[in-house]
Structures are given as structure tokens and as C-alpha cells.
Amino acid sequence: MTNKFKYFIGNWKMYGNLSSFKIIQNIEKYIKKNQNKFKKIKVIFCVPSTLIYPFFLKFKKSKISIGGQNCHFSKNPGPFTGSLNAQMAKNVGAKYLILGHSENRKEGENNHLINKKIENALCENLNVIFCFGETIEEKKRARTFQVIKKQINECIKAKFDLNKILFAYEPVWSIGSGKTPSINDLSKVIKFIKKYINKKYKFKKFKILYGGSVNAKNIENFSKINEIDGFLIGGASLSQKKFIDIINNYYKKPKWKL
Numbered sequence: 001m002t003n004k005f006k007y008f009i010g011n012w013k014m015y016g017n018l019s020s021f022k023i024i025q026n027i028e029k030y031i032k033k034n035q036n037k038f039k040k041i042k043v044i045f046c047v048p049s050t051l052i053y054p055f056f057l058k059f060k061k062s063k064i065s066i067g068g069q070n071c072h073f074s075k076n077p078g079p080f081t082g083s084l085n086a087q088m089a090k091n092v093g094a095k096y097l098i099l100g101h102s103e104n105r106k107e108g109e110n111n112h113l114i115n116k117k118i119e120n121a122l123c124e125n126l127n128v129i130f131c132f133g134e135t136i137e138e139k140k141r142a143r144t145f146q147v148i149k150k151q152i153n154e155c156i157k158a159k160f161d162l163n164k165i166l167f168a169y170e171p172v173w174s175i176g177s178g179k180t181p182s183i184n185d186l187s188k189v190i191k192f193i194k195k196y197i198n199k200k201y202k203f204k205k206f207k208i209l210y211g212g213s214v215n216a217k218n219i220e221n222f223s224k225i226n227e228i229d230g231f232l233i234g235g236a237s238l239s240q241k242k243f244i245d246i247i248n249n250y251y252k253k254p255k256w257k258l
């Protein structure tokens with residue numbers, strides 16, 4: 001197995017309350033107890049806005065980072081009822097922001113807005129978990145590569161610091177559905193993304209994640225794709241057992257490699 005850091009990122013979506021920190025606390029304890037095995041992992045939980053600050057306080061001395069799940073496109077404060085911007089997320093302790101998630105795209109967010117959000121988050125020195133991926137219709141029409149290319153092109157400017165961006169490939173049809181791409185298909189897409197970003201931005205060291213119905217069972221298969229630097233985990237990140245099983249099973253010895 002590779003010597004590189006692997007990311008395990010929980011996306012709690014609109015779940016959790018003040019006492020849910022216990023889930024993260026138990027995960028933290030487990031990782032600490034097994035630190036020899038888990039020397040090379042980064043664990044991040046992107047929680048609802050209301051939980052960023054209390055969880056930041058709880059985990060600021062630990063190796064676990066807390067992040068948010070979106071921000072407004074405006075850099076400055078303003079009359080945007082119900083919103084928060086990147087600066088506000090940072091101010092309450094977020095180190096990461098998920099941006100471009102398909103659940104937000106479904107509500108009207110487009111590449112132009114996502115581009116502005118990423119720019120603002122980077123300005124605040126936040127790390128960005130940039131989500132992109134094709135819908136089932138696009139997959140059926142064999143448009144996956146074109147769609148991904150367009151999303152990356154329109155959201156990521158050449159001047160952005162790619163060290164601060166985690167590229168999260170999340171096929172829309174896979175999120176919350178229990179369906180996942182075959183290892184062959186996923187491997188092809190990951191290779192395509194790598195090649196495309198290397199060429200377009202002349203940058204090789206960026207990180208690439210997979211997200212969409214990751215669980216303790218399918219992670220063993222995903223672990224065979226060495227190019228994947230980590231995982232964005234929705235549903236399963238709300239359970240300490242499921243999350244710990246995912247990490248453990250990732251590090252099981254692979255039976256074969258692609």
C-alpha cells in the first residue's frame with residue numbers, strides 16, 4: 001500500500017445535533033488507540049453550520065479537523081438571509097468547506113457560483129473539497145468525461161492554489177443510492193481526471209477523492225485504486241462503527257491491484 005496520506009471525510013449533510021460530537025470523539029479515540037496503523041490518515045468531519053464552532057472547540061487539540069458544507073458566493077457580508085460566507089465559516093473554526101456538492105447543484109447552484117465560492121474560500125485560506133460528477137442521464141449518454149471536464153474548467157481557475165483543493169469525484173447517481181461505479185469504470189474516470197488536471201493546470205500533486213455510497217464492504221474494492229487519495233463519506237459517516245469499519249477495511253491487504 002502507498003505511503004501517501006489518505007483522507008476520510010465525513011459529510012454529515014443536514015444531520016446531527018450538539019450531542020453528536022460523541023460519534024467523532026469515539027472515532028478519534030479509536031484512531032488514537034491504533035495510531036501505529038493509522039499514521040497516514042487525515043480525518044475531517046464537515047458538519048452543519050450550527051455545529052462547526054462547538055465541534056471545533058471539542059476537537060481543536062485532536063488530529064481531526066472540522067469543516068462546513070457550503071458557503072455563500074459573496075465575499076463580503078450582506079443582505080443574504082439564511083446564508084454564511086467563507087469568512088464566517090473560517091471565523092468559527094472551519095478548516096475545510098465542501099463546495100459544488102450535487103445536492104446544492106440540484107437547488108440551483110451552477111459552475112459560475114461554485115467558482116466564486118471556491119475563490120472566496122481559498123482567499124480565506126480554507127481547504128476546499130470540490131465536488132463534481134455526472135448524472136445518470138449523462139452517464140447513459142456516455143457524457144461523463146465531457147461533463148467532468150466542463151465542471152472542472154468552469155469552477156477551477158488556473159490561478160487557484162491546487163494544493164488547497166481536494167477534487168472529489170462523486171457520480172450523482174451514486175450518492176445515497178447504494179450504487180457505485182465498477183472498479184474498472186472508476187479507475188478510468190480517476191485516470192482521466194488526473195491526466196486532465198495535470199495537463200490543464202500543469203500540476204501533478206493534487207488530491208483526488210471518491211464519494212458516493214462508500215461503505216465498509218465496497219471500500220475494500222476502492223482501496224485497489226491507488227490513485228484515489230481518499231473518500232467523501234455521507235450516510236456511513238453518521239455511525240462511528242460504519243466509519244471505523246471503512247477505515248479498517250481500507251487498510252486490509254488487497255488481494256489484487258489494478
Ligand code: PGA
Nearest residue numbers: 175176212213233234235
Ligand atoms: P453518501 O453521500 O455516502 O451517503 O452516498 C456522499 C456525499 O454526498 O458526499
